[in-house]
Amino acid sequence: MTSLDPVLDKDGVRLTVEDAVATVTLTNPDKRNAQSPALWRALTEAGRSLPGSVRVVVLRGEGKSFSAGLDRQAFSPEGFDGEPSFPELARRSDTDLDAVIAAYQSAFTWWRRSDIVSIAAVQGHAIGAGFQLALACDLRVVASDVQFAMRETSLGLVPDLGGTHPLVGLVGHARALEICATGRFVQADEAERTGLANLVVEPAELDEAVKDLTAALLAAPRDATVETKALLQGASSRTYDEQRAAERAAQARRLRDLAGLGD
Template identity: 80%
Template sequence: MTAPQALLDQDGVRLTVQDAVATVTLNRPAKRNAQSPAMWRALTEAGRLLPGSVRVVVLRGEGKSFSAGLDRQAFTPEGFDGEPSFLDLARGSEADLDAEIAGYQRAFTWWRRNDIVSIAAVQGHAIGAGFQLALACDLRVCADDVQFAMRETSLGLVPDLGGTQPLVGLVGYARALEICATGRFVHAAEAERVGLANLVVPVDELAAAAEDLAAAVLAAPRDAVVETKALLRGAVTRGYDEQRAEERAAQGRRLRDLAGLGE
């Protein structure tokens, strides 16, 4: 096993790679890993910097909370140094505002790429943007102190960082609406019961549980995992016959590869 290699450490985001596993760490523990546009740019850059050898990405938060959501400084008139405040953005054109939000969303989209499996190791608070970042990952391992909440609606906003589709996919429309409209906390037992958490463990076992899950994913051949992930992700939008055709095509590729006939 090689030593971990640091590829990025900026704006509250640290990326390290060890063999086939990358670890992305939110590193603003004093602010409970509250998020900012600078952090979102760093998260986007982390996805761009992933070596092709990486098969699993573990996302974690330093300190007691995974992420307490958006840094409230974004809503102050002064905003962040060198950044337009959200109030200034709202006063601009619709096209500029749309483009800015699209840029923010890029930090939340690459986790679902077919060539990797992403695992969020979530402890403490995962609120708003923190909840959506956990939802961006394929799998979630949670500590027994986890508290998910979607507070955007309570603030007069909507979840806009890619979290609505995976939330509905995991818990269904009615429960997703209730969680978002009320802004209430979803604790560990409920998170596991409704499918938000793949696994719940004691806080002091969270890191080891994420490592064990990563090792289990790595135990299967890479191409088989990539093909399977693509099949499962597409199953939501395909009809039954179309999905069966996709399964046949994927299995044909796998069989040809195992027979040494692949390209």
């Protein structure tokens, strides 16, 4: 597929595909790409709509900010049209409330699928749900004006969109706790120093830097990248000997495939 006609364009999310690269764009710059349940459903649909040819997914936000987080309308008694308000959610059973939050989380989980590598191109504000969406991706290329912040705790809530696991994995427990509990801003230099950002560039260079990284990722054979990503994803949950065994098994599959002996 080479057309840049949108595969999906709804509720503040646009998905386009060009050959092996998909681009998911948040398209509400007037509200700094604030998020809503409708946007989360569109993000989930975007993940389900990816053609099998896609190897790299780029996530970006239009305008000056990547995403300023949850739309404040969510905190009003009325909530969003057609959506349960926060007070209404609080009155639901544990099972129903768990199911609703799990559906919201599905917009943030597919970015780490082993068959793709996802890159968040982040500029300006990435607050709360915006921070968690950037953390959902495998890699982050950020502009020098970036401002990350996890504001949920300051609002009496917790980060519940999958962001706590990658945040701790990147910066460690103590720094993650401090970032979340204080809600402070993390600027570009700290993001690069602590591993939140793979690369920091000037805002005008963000798109080009993402293109260069995408090209580098596509240079390796797809199956080798898929196997390597799976090895790295499982490394923290395996012992050293278990990881060595996983490496041997993955390498055996690669050798047989390269020799034309694969399934």
